Amino acid sequence: MTATILLVDDHSVVREGYRSVLEKQPGLRVIAEAGDGAEAYRLFKSETPDLVIMDLSMPGIGGVEAVRRIRQWDKAAKILVFTMHENAGFAVQAIRAGARGYVTKTSPPETLVRAVMDVLAGKIAISPDIDHELALSRISGESSAADVLTPREFEVLRLLLAENTTEEIAETLHVSPKTVANLHSLIKDKLGVGSDIELVRLALRQGILTQLDLGEA
Amino acid sequence: MTATILLVDDHSVVREGYRSVLEKQPGLRVIAEAGDGAEAYRLFKSETPDLVIMDLSMPGIGGVEAVRRIRQWDKAAKILVFTMHENAGFAVQAIRAGARGYVTKTSPPETLVRAVMDVLAGKIAISPDIDHELALSRISGESSAADVLTPREFEVLRLLLAENTTEEIAETLHVSPKTVANLHSLIKDKLGVGSDIELVRLALRQGILTQLDLGEA
DNA sequence: GCAACGTCGTGAAATTTTCCCGGCGCTGGC
DNA sequence: GCCAGCGCCGGGAAAATTTCACGACGTTGC
Numbered sequence: 001m002t003a004t005i006l007l008v009d010d011h012s013v014v015r016e017g018y019r020s021v022l023e024k025q026p027g028l029r030v031i032a033e034a035g036d037g038a039e040a041y042r043l044f045k046s047e048t049p050d051l052v053i054m055d056l057s058m059p060g061i062g063g064v065e066a067v068r069r070i071r072q073w074d075k076a077a078k079i080l081v082f083t084m085h086e087n088a089g090f091a092v093q094a095i096r097a098g099a100r101g102y103v104t105k106t107s108p109p110e111t112l113v114r115a116v117m118d119v120l121a122g123k124i125a126i127s128p129d130i131d132h133e134l135a136l137s138r139i140s141g142e143s144s145a146a147d148v149l150t151p152r153e154f155e156v157l158r159l160l161l162a163e164n165t166t167e168e169i170a171e172t173l174h175v176s177p178k179t180v181a182n183l184h185s186l187i188k189d190k191l192g193v194g195s196d197i198e199l200v201r202l203a204l205r206q207g208i209l210t211q212l213d214l215g216e217a
Numbered sequence: 218m219t220a221t222i223l224l225v226d227d228h229s230v231v232r233e234g235y236r237s238v239l240e241k242q243p244g245l246r247v248i249a250e251a252g253d254g255a256e257a258y259r260l261f262k263s264e265t266p267d268l269v270i271m272d273l274s275m276p277g278i279g280g281v282e283a284v285r286r287i288r289q290w291d292k293a294a295k296i297l298v299f300t301m302h303e304n305a306g307f308a309v310q311a312i313r314a315g316a317r318g319y320v321t322k323t324s325p326p327e328t329l330v331r332a333v334m335d336v337l338a339g340k341i342a343i344s345p346d347i348d349h350e351l352a353l354s355r356i357s358g359e360s361s362a363a364d365v366l367t368p369r370e371f372e373v374l375r376l377l378l379a380e381n382t383t384e385e386i387a388e389t390l391h392v393s394p395k396t397v398a399n400l401h402s403l404i405k406d407k408l409g410v411g412s413d414i415e416l417v418r419l420a421l422r423q424g425i426l427t428q429l430d431l432g433e434a
Numbered sequence: 435g436c437a438a439c440g441t442c443g444t445g446a447a448a449t450t451t452t453c454c455c456g457g458c459g460c461t462g463g464c
Numbered sequence: 465g466c467c468a469g470c471g472c473c474g475g476g477a478a479a480a481t482t483t484c485a486c487g488a489c490g491t492t493g494c
Binding site: 020165 | 323382
């Protein structure tokens with residue numbers, strides 16, 4: 001019996017690579033491809049593949065959100081995240097959203113194939129480099145923003161990264177600029193950073209902000 | 218007569234994709250693959266391929282630097298940059314470094330093949346989305362940091378993004394912290410940004426800072 | 435030779451950041 | 465019911481920073 005697979009990646013040439021690697025394996029068959037999260041969700045519902053291989057950084061709704069939606073529709077869906085981000089933060093987000101595996105694109109093809117088999121067999125598959133990252137992040141004790149911040153603080157953090165002035169943020173939240181400034185200061189304190197620049201770097205590392213979130217130049 | 222190609226990308230599965238697409242074309246043959254810039258340089262010298270297809274974001278020496286080195290060794294080298302960055306800033310950097318083409322990974326396989334043929338024929342190949350980006354960046358008039366800043370200012374900008382405190386930067390430059398603060402202020406003025414966070418965002422857009430530059434979490 | 439510019443630095447004003455405080459509402463024991 | 469704890473909102477004042485105006489010095493180019 002052969003397992004059916006849905007490939008999700010916004011780079012067509014990359015999908016070609018997955019396909020080439022996977023179809024060398026007996027028992028695997030790629031039945032559909034999607035270029036963004038929304039399309040992935042649609043195709044999952046219509047094609048009901050046994051496994052989804054999903055990239056994270058995509059236009060429109062990203063990979064994490066796509067994972068969430070698919071799992072909401074089918075609690076048993078098997079989704080393997082396959083991405084360039086060698087970053088513990090992304091892995092945590094993806095797994096929490098419901099992914100059953102996380103493999104980085106730097107991994108050799110065998111690792112991908114192995115992970116595909118493991119996830120199909122009901123196991124959780126995490127590539128060694130990410131295991132290592134996760135261990136490091138535990139040791140280094142860098143506070144995970146999503147954990148130490150209250151919901152409101154996290155909201156302010158997102159806005160700080162996305163919008164421009166304290167006043168604008170105060171307006172969208174309907175609070176006084178003073179409150180935003182206070183929270184801004186409190187956030188930096190909780191995350192243990194001294195400057196705004198460090199704050200942005202931390203946000204990048206933890207995947208709260210992505211290079212792709214930026215508007216066009 | 219068939220053209221020989223060197224593939225450079227740190228993701229082996231992605232190289233598999235290039236290969237699969239390219240080898241469907243008669244007259245093209247992939248003779249070598251590299252996973253980082255240094256290896257690319259070595260292989261270029263030993264294999265002397267007709268064309269190099271190069272990713273930008275790679276560990277160690279990045280794609281732009283690899284392009285520069287290869288072109289330094291062989292002024293006539295034909296290098297096609299093929300990357301995920303849909304960003305005018307990166308394209309400008311790559312072309313200035315000596316690349317003969319710039320195609321984004323979101324492009325359909327035909328665009329890549331077309332660009333390969335064009336570069337082999339001695340033409341400059343730029344994918345339509347980047348053409349559009351370049352046009353926009355001209356129109357929007359966003360100051361390119363590399364252009365409006367003096368060398369010293371640019372140096373300080375890089376350090377601001379990389380290091381932490383004003384004092385540290387002052388020390389590495391052997392000037393007073395006050396000078397660094399003054400330049401910091403002047404830089405924000407010249408680039409037309411109001412806050413440090415905006416400054417980092419602009420740096421990300423223009424490729425002065427990359428998500429990959431960050432240390433591990 | 436001198437005007438223009440980049441670099442470095444001072445000092446003082448203006449603004450922001452930070453810290454400490456109180457108030458309000460909710461939740462979870464007891 | 466009552467109180468402790470915590471998240472949330474903001475005021476006020478001290479502390480730090482950002483910003484601005486200014487001068488000095490060397491280089492470059494006309």
